[in-house]
Amino acid sequence: MQRNRLAAVVIATAAGVLGCTRTSDPAPPPAPAAAATAAPLAHVSRTARLQGFLTERYGKAATLSGKWRGSWTQDGDTRLTDWRVCAEQPVVTGESWQQLVAVCGSPLDGAHPDPGAIDFFVLRPEADRFAVAAELTGQNFGSQGEPGTVQIVRAGSDFYGFRIEHGWFGQGYALITQTLVLPGPNGLVDAGGVRSHIDNSGAYDCDDADAEPDCQARLFNLDFALTFDSRDPAARQWPLVIEETGLGCGGQPVRREHRFTLDPKTWTYAFPAALQREGCE
Secondary structure: OHHHHHHHHHHHHHHHHHOOOHHHOOOOOOOOOOOOOOOOOOOOOHHHHHHHHHHHHHOOOOOOOOEEEEEEEEOOEEEEEEEEEEEEEEEEEOOEEEEEEEEEEEEOOOOOOOOEEEEEEEEEEEOOEEEEEEEEEEEEEOEOOEOOEEEEEEEEOOEEEEEEEEEEEEOOEEEEEEEEEEEEOOEEEEEEEEEEEEEOOOOHHHOOOOOOOOOHHHOOEEEEEEEEOOOOOOOOOOOEEEEEEEEOHHHOEEEEEEEEOOOOOOOOOOOOHHHHOOOOO
16 A cells, blocks of 8 residues: 555656646756847048048148148258148049048248149048048149149049149239149049130230330230030040130130040140140230
8 A cells, every 4th residue: 555655656746747837947058149240330420531531641730620830841852831621522433432632731931933732632431531542742833832722623424633723923924824633544643734814914014114015915814714524424534625715915805615535545635835825825
């Protein structure tokens, strides 16, 4: 009888174990942790990237607004120079974008014939900074230590570059030139220059009482407006157009149009001497 009671206890205990629900099972071991994914980079604004590039390239004093004191070394001669950002613009290129920036330098001891300096950069976004895609630095423009003005131009569907306007003034003459710096196959290149404006309306030799009788007949005042023909907006490069207007020799009205395409071998425009002249003809 004792044996029968013990057997019943054993059977009942076994039945209870077999009847347990899964909720009473021990928790399964934790699954292996998934590989940690890299945290996304914090957003860095275009302005912050550009300021970072300037600091990296020109030192802690460099700033997006205003000017800073630095130096410029050319032909082994180092000169104190005031630098400033003189043009900057983001542009779309294909499915990406780039940042164009020009930095102008004015030597403090610039005499009348001395040019200023301009550094040109095409930057591409890379992680949280800008990297240099192309550059052309230490270029000479202007006079009296002033390099002139810079604007960013669109010369094709996604083809952008720089237009520099710089000049010389003296003895009542004004000779102003416009030069194009464009991206070439191997970096930024000087694609050529033409006059922007010429005149001798303040010529000293015509102010004298004993000026030659035909002096006034030699006065001229001409403008050369530069544009790109975008009638085919999808074209990689647009034709360049120079509109020449004003008064030529003897006060004769002038209106001429000149058209050019970029030479794929030299990566320059074949500007004639007539568009680089100093006089009326």
